Amino acid sequence: MKRQSGLNSFKKWAALLLAAALVFGLAGCGGGKAENTAKSGTGDFNKEGLPIVSEPVTLKVLTMRWGNMGDTFTQNQWLKDLEQQTKVKIEWEVVSSNDWGEQKSIMLASGTLPDIILGNQTFTDSDIVNNLSYFRPLDDYIDQYMPNLKAAMEETPELKKISTFPDGKIYSLPARLPSRPKTRNQPVINKAWLDQLGLEVPDNTEELYNVLKAFKEQDPNGNGKQDEIPYTETGLSPDFLNPFGITDTYGNSMMVKDGKPVFYPTSEEYKEGLKYANKLYSEGLIDKEMFTQDATMTSAKQQNADVPIVGFTNQWTPDAVFGKWSGEYAAIPPIAGPDGNRYNPGDPNGMSFNRNEMLITTSCKYPEIAARWADQFYTNEASIQNFWGAIGTVIQKNDDGTYTLMDPPAGTSADAWYWDQSLRDFGPKYVSPTFEKNIVLNPEAGDGLKLEIDKLGNEYVTTPFPNVMYTSEEFQELPTLTTDIDSYVATMRAQWVTKGGIDESWDEYVKQLNDMGLEKLLKIRTDAYNRYMSVK
Structure with a gap:
């Protein structure tokens, strides 16, 4: 017991030392330069116009990026220009998702935070709600110092709805991403197999059953083996039950039906959907390993080296999962259910809204400056540059008022390029629905392809159980x-x-x-x- 006690003591001291080191590293929130030059509330702070301050101020901004993405986005030309225009210098702290879990725990335990937390992937709803004393309520700052965001909230009320915490206050800033679809996933089928077998695109659950049966029995990949897997996923995706009226946009087993929240795994529609799935499984039309395989195993089947072996699935876009076989696959309209109706998961408002994209901490000594800096992100041009990349680097601004995305460098995918050049999904931004017609996307790849696929199912999108906030x-x-x-x-x-x-x-x-x-x-x-x- 003594040995265990000693080990526990050592762990406590180690945690305290780590916390102390973190506190030291973040001490003097905003940095010494900000302390010496910023006089928020006096003549040095400009409530309107640019620059925001007459003398330079430094703010510390922390954000988390996935894996080894790094911090190249900080060289986005718009961000560099913003520093010159506002005289607000940003000291970036970019942490990797590989290490963030432990670092976040230490930071919240110590209570010493940087000026700004950026990106909804950095702190969750739970992190914020359980540590509200660390974050400033922003309602008054929005009202006094953020005309761009205020106008956006008036044009698109959803921004305020998703940002309002259970106590009625706003602690984090929202985003509306540009050119996002209304649909989430769509049915994707091996069109080459259909053509090989002389079959039409299935329209309803009965036709889908017949097509999957043909995929299983008639060797559509032509290798002389019965190695075709008509349908596979990692577990039975809720999307497979869409024809039965089950649409689970946010993966929480909740739907809205007749204006009321419903836990659909106790519904008759769910029951009928599972009966249909059992029929397919019993005839070998659903992968026998579906409930035991992980995502890596599923991906290996979708990208099988020799020949394509997967017939049907539900995906964001075909090219997202099928690798070199992507050209054989096509998205199709939602499959009609036994009631003759079609149902598509997604959001009629667009899959574009996020909260927690920026938090101003109570450690920050100059919240007015931070709020005015954040408001610069809420213009159309700022937002597209923080989603794809800077004008002149990634985006071409045309004489007719449109904006065209340039082609990525050779050997780089468009999506990887955008993540390298911008904040991409993360950070505050707002693109007005009326502005989106000015954005020219390639309809054959990336975001443009998804918008083309979206046309197949957006009229069937159901109202999802929203991204609610809990106490x-x-x-x-x-x-x-x-x-x-x-x-x-x-x-x-x-x-x-x-x-x-x-x-x-x-x-x-x-x-x-x-x-x-x-x-x-x-x-x-x-x-x-x-x-x-x-x-x-």
Whole structure:
């Protein structure tokens, strides 16, 4: 016991030393230059126009990037020009997702933060709600110092709805990304196989069954083997149940039906969808390894070296998953269900809204300066340059008022280039819906291709259960409820698809979910939904 106690003591001291080092590194929030030159609230701070301050000020901005992406985005010409125009110098701290989990815990434990946290991937809803004292309410700053964002919120009320916390205040700034689709995933099928077998694109669930059966039995890849996998995913994707009215945009087993939140794994539509899946599975039309394989195994099948072996799936775009075989695959309209209707997951407002894209911390000594700096991001030109790259580098501004994306350098994909040149998905931005007609995208690749595919299903997009916000107390209860309930739902889904028997065990399944606290989970989600809908 003493040895264990000593080990625990050592761990505590190590954590304290790490925290102390972090505190030292972040001490003097904004840096010495800001302390010596900024006089926010006096003549040195300009409430309107540029520069924001008469003498240079330094603000520390922390953001997290995926893996080894690095910090090349900080050389975005628009960001460099902004520094000259505003006299606000940014000292970037760019951390990798590989290390961020531990660093974030130390930072929140120490309570010493940089001036600004940027990007919704850096701090989650839970991180913020459980540490509200570290972050400034921004309502007054928006009203007094952020005319661009204020105008955007008036034009697009969704920005305010997603940004309002349970206490009615705004602590983080939102984004509306440009040229985003309304649909999430679309059905994708091997069109070359259809042509090889003389088959039409399936229109409904019965036709889909017949096509998958032909894929299984008639050797469409022509290698003389029965190695075709008509349908595969990592687990049964909720998208496979779309024809039955199941549309799960945010992956939380929730939908909105007749204006009310619904936990769809207890619905009749879900039950009928699983019966259909079981029929396909029992005939070998669904991958036998689907419930045991991981994403790497799924990808290996989608990009099989010798010949394509996957027939059907649901994806963002075909080129996102099928590698060298992408040219054989095509997105198709949503499959009609037994009721004759089509349903597509997504958002009628567009898959474009995020919150938590910027937080101004209570450590920041010059929040007015930070707010005015952030507001510069909320113009159309600023936003497209922070989503794709700077004008003159990635974007060409044309004489007719349109903006064309240039081709990426040889050997680089468009998406990789955009991440290298810009904040991309992260950070504050707003592109007005009326401005988007001025953006010229390549319809055969990347974002432009997705907008073309979007046309196949956007009229069938259902209203999703929104990206709601929870209170600190709700965040404490949710993990226990969702861990047990989601695990049980997944277990039973796999059992019913692979072995059948859903009618015989359905009532016991619903009873078990209720015993696990489904009613409490629904109340939490419904309360959060009602708060969200009440924001005007």
